[in-house]
Amino acid sequence: MNTKNETSQKEAHDLKKAKADIFLTGGIVLNVYSGELLKTNIAIKGERIWYVGPSSDVVSKDTQVLDFADKVLVPGYIDPHFHPWFVYNPISFGEEACRLGTTTLFCDNLIFYMLMGGRLFERFMDSLSGMPIKFLWFCRAVPQTPMVTEDELFSFENLERLLNNPLVQSLGEITRWQELLKGNQKIMEMIKATKKFGKRVDGHTAGAKYEDLNIISRSGVESCHESINAEEALERLRLGFHVILRESSLRRDLSDLLRIVTENKVLTDRIMLTTDASSPLFYEEFGATNHVLKIAIKEGIDPIMAYRMVTINPAVYFGMDHELGGIAPGRYADILALKDLFHPTPELVISKGRIIAEHSNLLEPFPWEGWEAFFPSASFSRRDWSAKAHLFQIASPKKSLTFPTIKLINPVITRIECVDFIMKDGLLDLDGKEGFCFLALINRHGKWITNGIIQGFGMVEGLASSFNTATEILAIGREPEAMSAAVNRVLEINGGIVAIEDGKVAYEFPLPLGGMMSDVSVRRLARKDMELREFLSKRGYPYDDPLYTFIFLPNDFLPDARINYRGIVDIRNNEVLWERRGLEN
Numbered sequence: 001m002n003t004k005n006e007t008s009q010k011e012a013h014d015l016k017k018a019k020a021d022i023f024l025t026g027g028i029v030l031n032v033y034s035g036e037l038l039k040t041n042i043a044i045k046g047e048r049i050w051y052v053g054p055s056s057d058v059v060s061k062d063t064q065v066l067d068f069a070d071k072v073l074v075p076g077y078i079d080p081h082f083h084p085w086f087v088y089n090p091i092s093f094g095e096e097a098c099r100l101g102t103t104t105l106f107c108d109n110l111i112f113y114m115l116m117g118g119r120l121f122e123r124f125m126d127s128l129s130g131m132p133i134k135f136l137w138f139c140r141a142v143p144q145t146p147m148v149t150e151d152e153l154f155s156f157e158n159l160e161r162l163l164n165n166p167l168v169q170s171l172g173e174i175t176r177w178q179e180l181l182k183g184n185q186k187i188m189e190m191i192k193a194t195k196k197f198g199k200r201v202d203g204h205t206a207g208a209k210y211e212d213l214n215i216i217s218r219s220g221v222e223s224c225h226e227s228i229n230a231e232e233a234l235e236r237l238r239l240g241f242h243v244i245l246r247e248s249s250l251r252r253d254l255s256d257l258l259r260i261v262t263e264n265k266v267l268t269d270r271i272m273l274t275t276d277a278s279s280p281l282f283y284e285e286f287g288a289t290n291h292v293l294k295i296a297i298k299e300g301i302d303p304i305m306a307y308r309m310v311t312i313n314p315a316v317y318f319g320m321d322h323e324l325g326g327i328a329p330g331r332y333a334d335i336l337a338l339k340d341l342f343h344p345t346p347e348l349v350i351s352k353g354r355i356i357a358e359h360s361n362l363l364e365p366f367p368w369e370g371w372e373a374f375f376p377s378a379s380f381s382r383r384d385w386s387a388k389a390h391l392f393q394i395a396s397p398k399k400s401l402t403f404p405t406i407k408l409i410n411p412v413i414t415r416i417e418c419v420d421f422i423m424k425d426g427l428l429d430l431d432g433k434e435g436f437c438f439l440a441l442i443n444r445h446g447k448w449i450t451n452g453i454i455q456g457f458g459m460v461e462g463l464a465s466s467f468n469t470a471t472e473i474l475a476i477g478r479e480p481e482a483m484s485a486a487v488n489r490v491l492e493i494n495g496g497i498v499a500i501e502d503g504k505v506a507y508e509f510p511l512p513l514g515g516m517m518s519d520v521s522v523r524r525l526a527r528k529d530m531e532l533r534e535f536l537s538k539r540g541y542p543y544d545d546p547l548y549t550f551i552f553l554p555n556d557f558l559p560d561a562r563i564n565y566r567g568i569v570d571i572r573n574n575e576v577l578w579e580r581r582g583l584e585n
């Protein structure tokens with residue numbers, strides 16, 4: 001019988017004798033730990049890096065030897081803050097990101113958790129952990145819209161269980177940061193529990209002033225990706241936050257944000273880069289992490305520091321630098337071959353020890369079993385119901401009505417404008433009111449509706465979208481009949497975005513995965529995204545990103561007005577201006 005000592009000696013011997021599966025030779029390796037570029041060999045065994053150095057002893061006849069003469073090898077990129085439910089899904093986006101060099105995504109659980117609940121979501125995370133790209137998660141402490149089931153779903157017990165899951169790496173992003181100023185007990189308890197598990201607390205401190213940021217930092221929030229200019233980023237960095245600088249389709253801020261490095265000369269160890277949630281068209285046109293790296297290098301950031309922002313910095317932030325973010329023994333073998341540091345789009349991608357993509361082409365689709373287990377095809381609405389035109393009308397016995405309309409001033413931000421409307425036969429009349437549409441948020445199971453009026457969206461007959469963070473159905477239009485037809489078509493196709501004109505479907509974008517995501521590739525989604533922009537632009541929608549308008553209208557945290565489960569809400573004053581109503585349907 002072996003003694004303990006003999007066993008460990010044998011293991012050590014085997015470790016020395018083991019042979020590599022893949023051996024990379026001839027390349028210049030970016031060492032993100034020392035900041036050097038070194039010519040060295042890399043041996044890969046299974047999913048991990050086995051050896052880095054001058055020796056080739058680990059090569060056997062079965063080893064695949066790849067010669068990277070004249071190439072630079074860098075660690076796979078990491079996006080520390082991503083929302084994998086923005087009409088794309090984790091698989092379709094994972095394939096897109098991976099072919100461009102992103103090998104780890106820290107993902108938002110919000111929509112999956114809301115639609116699946118805790119247990120099924122944990123199974124979902126497990127299923128995704130077998131993919132060539134690494135999906136790790138941040139779990140929300142609160143939703144970003146009021147929900148009937150919020151207290152139950154986002155209970156301390158449920159969230160504590162989720163935080164204990166090794167695939168969940170942080171609590172985030174806390175959109176209701178004003179609650180931290182009030183010392184909200186549940187959120188403070190959640191932060192405490194997160195720290196007990198040794199995990200991070202991600203912030204979302206959009207618009208928070210310096211004094212508030214002090215309180216937010218003191219309450220335990222450790223990062224923020226919401227800076228929209230260099231001054232905001234600098235304030236957060238100085239107050240101890242890790243800052244995640246963003247370039248997204250909605251916010252093209254990165255060049256300005258990077259002035260904290262190019263002008264203020266700050267240290268870059270606590271700086272990371274993200275595309276947050278960008279539209280499919282943005283990824284198709286520009287790319288993912290490779291794109292933000294290009295911007296950083298173009299802005300004059302030392303390339304080695306730029307690469308550290310998308311590799312070792314996020315790995316250190318999440319306490320995972322022993323696993324991710326660098327080319328060193330024991331780490332995941334996530335390695336990209338580049339022409340040089342000035343060309344961040346990789347010529348070859350190795351992820352978890354396997355060659356995944358060459359010249360931006362994925363070698364094989366991700367091995368996904370299918371969506372039925374997580375989004376059963378008939379699960380969009382639990383009830384057989386249909387919308388009727390009268391639901392979208394606003395009734396009052398008065399002759400005229402002053403109504404709190406929601407005015408879009410950009411794709412996302414709104415103002416409240418109280419407007420006088422004539423009532424005709426007891427119903428609010430939009431005739432002669434150019435630029436106004438009826439608006440409604442209707443429960444996907446037909447249980448309740450909030451009515452409203454929007455201006456600045458353009459003039460559509462009837463449009464409905466299940467793509468929004470309330471995961472309900474948003475309807476917009478001049479014609480209640482067309483609005484109800486659009487909602488009914490969304491119900492029929494189990495979720496999506498539909499426009500009706502002259503009684504017919506004029507635009508349709510099916511989103512069969514929970515009404516939020518499609519199962520087609522990002523490239524095809526980019527075409528649908530473009531078609532939607534063209535369709536709405538012809539009807540007077542004045543902005544570029546309609547998907548952002550839909551996603552954020554039912555929120556509970558953006559100024560000034562939102563439409564959600566509570567009603568038409570004045571966010572700044574936390575006041576319901578027009579109540580939702582129950583439906584008998």
Ligand SMILES: [Fe+2]
Pocket residue numbers: 081083173225276277
């Ligand atoms: Fe975000």
